[in-house]
Amino acid sequence: MASEYHSSGEYIKHHLQNLTYGQHADGTWGIASGAEEAAAMGFWAINVDSMLFSIGLGVLFLFLFRMAAKKATTGVPAGLQNFVEWVIEFIDSTVRGSFSHRNAMVAPLALTVFMWVFLMNMMDLIPVDWLPYAASMAGVPYLKVVPSTDPNVTFGMSLSIFFLVLYYSVKMKGAGGFFSELAFQPFPKFLFPVNLLLEGVGLIAKPISLALRLFGNMYAGEMIFILIALMYGGGWILAAFGGVLQWAWAVFHILIITLQAFIFMTLTIVYLDMAHAEHH
Amino acid sequence: MNFNATLIGQSITFIFFVWFCMKFVWPPIMNALETRKKQIADGLAAGDRGKHELELAAKKAAENLRDAKTQAGEVIAQADKRAVQIIEEAKIAAKEEGERQLAAAQANIAQETNRARESLRDQVAALAVAGAEKILRREVNAQTHAELLGQLKAEL
Numbered sequence: 553m554a555s556e557y558h559s560s561g562e563y564i565k566h567h568l569q570n571l572t573y574g575q576h577a578d579g580t581w582g583i584a585s586g587a588e589e590a591a592a593m594g595f596w597a598i599n600v601d602s603m604l605f606s607i608g609l610g611v612l613f614l615f616l617f618r619m620a621a622k623k624a625t626t627g628v629p630a631g632l633q634n635f636v637e638w639v640i641e642f643i644d645s646t647v648r649g650s651f652s653h654r655n656a657m658v659a660p661l662a663l664t665v666f667m668w669v670f671l672m673n674m675m676d677l678i679p680v681d682w683l684p685y686a687a688s689m690a691g692v693p694y695l696k697v698v699p700s701t702d703p704n705v706t707f708g709m710s711l712s713i714f715f716l717v718l719y720y721s722v723k724m725k726g727a728g729g730f731f732s733e734l735a736f737q738p739f740p741k742f743l744f745p746v747n748l749l750l751e752g753v754g755l756i757a758k759p760i761s762l763a764l765r766l767f768g769n770m771y772a773g774e775m776i777f778i779l780i781a782l783m784y785g786g787g788w789i790l791a792a793f794g795g796v797l798q799w800a801w802a803v804f805h806i807l808i809i810t811l812q813a814f815i816f817m818t819l820t821i822v823y824l825d826m827a828h829a830e831h832h
Numbered sequence: 833m834n835f836n837a838t839l840i841g842q843s844i845t846f847i848f849f850v851w852f853c854m855k856f857v858w859p860p861i862m863n864a865l866e867t868r869k870k871q872i873a874d875g876l877a878a879g880d881r882g883k884h885e886l887e888l889a890a891k892k893a894a895e896n897l898r899d900a901k902t903q904a905g906e907v908i909a910q911a912d913k914r915a916v917q918i919i920e921e922a923k924i925a926a927k928e929e930g931e932r933q934l935a936a937a938q939a940n941i942a943q944e945t946n947r948a949r950e951s952l953r954d955q956v957a958a959l960a961v962a963g964a965e966k967i968l969r970r971e972v973n974a975q976t977h978a979e980l981l982g983q984l985k986a987e988l
Binding site for chain 2: 570572574590591593594595596597598599602603606607610613614617618620621622624625626627636637640641644656657659660661663664668702703704705707708709711712
């Protein structure tokens with residue numbers, strides 16, 4: 553399908569462009585036609601594809617789990633309930649292992665993070681051209697189907713988690729306790745500007761590293777899928793080789809998407825555990 | 833990589849999803865899991881208890897059997913003893929009765945002998961008187977010689 557584009561560069565660019573809705577330079581509202589135009593729209597624009605896919609996947613997750621929850625029996629579980637219970641027991645044991653305080657919110661939060669991130673990552677396994685091509689048939693110019701390759705999505709989650717960390721840090725240790733944790737260690741008190749700088753950077757690094765790790769992994773994975781897809785335009789031999797490569801990378805990617813979802817969840821739990829801990 | 837309002841939209845969506853999960857998904861499933869865990873634990877405990885009770889019942893049954901055997905033995909021994917006793921008693925009673933009857937018979941015989949002797953003595957006296965009368969006829973007065981006759985009777 554790369555033949556529809558003037559160059560491979562254009563093909564790649566097109567695949568990496570979100571469907572952005574915002575205000576054009578001339579004051580009208582609409583879909584941005586290209587990366588420059590999307591950037592020019594500033595902050596008050598929205599990536600319609602990211603929002604739609606992430607909300608759709610989140611709703612799918614909640615719908616499935618809610619269905620299992622409503623029908624949850626204490627008898628022998630079957631089918632969906634079995635799967636849901638398996639996931640929940642896995643999350644529960646992970647939370648019990650890493651989170652040593654009492655907070656009814658952490659386990660459901662971890663479950664949501666894991667399942668949502670996993671489902672968003674899983675969109676990466678759909679061949680890169682299917683959905684964008686179908687969309688272009690329907691008149692939609694851009695479509696990026698993997699929401700976790702959009703930094704807005706990963707930062708939206710990691711910043712929410714960061715605010716939870718701040719909230720629980722202040723709630724558990726008090727504002728003074730939280731400040732002293734940042735200012736009076738690891739060096740003696742008179743060096744508190746150094747401490748504050750070090751700990752402050754460490755604190756800020758949490759949400760940024762959390763979001764960038766997921767984004768980077770998924771973006772790179774998506775990029776490789778796109779590069780492999782480029783081979784389909786290079787003759788039969790290259791296309792066949794590309795097919796093998798795509799299959800191999802998809803198999804490997806199953807590991808990556810699960811691992812990234814698990815890492816995101818585990819770090820969320822660990823950060824919240826640190827926020828609850830009385831001593832550093 | 834340009835940031836826009838998607839960031840806010842994602843945050844809101846995320847918070848809503850977490851809230852929904854915390855409210856409607858996690859508790860019912862956890863409840864079901866906990867309840868099932870409890871049920872299984874209870875079932876296992878009940879199984880253990882049943883096994884224990886079975887052992888106790890078997891022990892008790894064996895004990896009862898042993899008791900019953902002992903009791904039966906005692907009853908048999910007692911019955912044997914009683915039988916021997918009854919036989920002994922019957923022997924003694926029979927012996928006593930025999931002796932009593934023997935004594936009575938001997939007494940009877942003695943009585944009869946006496947009576948026969950008395951009547952013989954009377955008859956002999958009467959015969960002697962009759963003989964003497966016949967011999968003496970007139971001379972002999974029954975009244976005068978009654979004393980003599982009595983003496984004779986006593987000597988017989």
